[in-house]
Amino acid sequence: MDSKLGHGLDLVKTQDQIYKEKFVSSLRAYVLNDLASDMRQDFEKNVACENDFLDGFEVHKAMKGREIFSRYSSIRCAAQEMVWGSVIDEVNDNIEFLEAQVKSYSNQAEGSLVLDPDFEFPKYYTSLDVHLMPGNYEGRVKGANSLSGAVYDNGFNVFAFGAMGKQFNDIGMSMANCVRLKFPDLLPEVIVDVGCTIGHNTLPWKETFPSAEVYGLDLAGPCLQYAHARAEAMNIKAHFRQASAQELPFDDESVDIVFSSMFLHEMPVKEIRKFMDEAFRVLKKGGVMFHMELPPNDSLTPYDAFYLDWDSYYNNEPFYKTFRDLGYRDLCSTAGFQEKSFFESVMPRFTYVSEDVFEAAVSADASFDENTGRLSDSIQWYGFGSRKD
Known part of the structure; x- marks a missing residue:
């Protein structure tokens, strides 16, 4: 990993801080590649042969x-907590710089930022620290309350x-280009990313x-402030x-396009359904x-379902499994989309492959294997949705 983010909000880091980041990032790669492979082998050799499993x-x-x-679980939980621990001090050390940069970019903005000082947060959001991130997306970490976006940005670098x-x-590039290729007649004027974090x-x-x-x-x-400056x-x-x-x-x-990435599983089912209804309402005819x-x-x-549901039990994402047990087609049709308009795609990472390879995957029927959605060196992204008639 490169400790630099590649934009004007890059932190000044000591060598010790850089080495800490790289160690934690390497530890996560080891857990999610090597140790995960060992666990699958143990399952296939010692567990699967003696049982017939129905589900994850x-x-x-x-x-x-x-x-x-x-x-596996102990090291992965420790590594997840270490992700945030490896960057919070960096953010605290750079607070004056970050605040000045955020202010400077806001003053010369081409885009816009609108915050609501009276915004009321839902209880499901305030009741836990998702992903074991101290203070959740709002911050609430000593010295970095207004800069949780910087914690997230630098932490995500370590995490990934x-x-x-x-x-x-790459998720955004892959999903946007999937839509571009699947719907060449769609010329969007307004695109909305819901649950954008820092963009x-x-x-x-x-x-x-x-x-x-x-x-x-x-x-x-705080994440939106950082997203805008970024x-x-x-x-x-x-x-x-x-x-x-x-x-x-x-209105x-x-x-034209309502999009989300790794967002639905952070809400209870009733809130997911409300969001789906809203997406249908705001979309134009022909929108996606x-x-x-x-x-x-x-x-x-069953094994792959078990593996991906790990976060629901051990990573402060309690709605994860409940969401993934739903029928995605039904989620869309219940919101008003025609069943025939439902689509899903499994694709390689757009920024890692040629356009021809990516386009072939997008045009093919979705097929699933152990790399689908699993963060590893061989990951393939999954997306689903509908087009409004």
């Missing part, structure tokens, strides 16, 4: 008593261990569709708004709703 929940029960699972592109934007996957939509107005929405004001630092015009997914701040039939997520459990082998 049954695999989980069987694996909980295995030494390799305990080792080089698997998500140069600007950690890693928002800005690729502007890069892919430069004539569109691109909006990033999120609950977390976009300006990268000379990409985008608009950021503090808003709820359940009350999108757009009926005024949006597209969500990057992990694939549904019923599309995977």
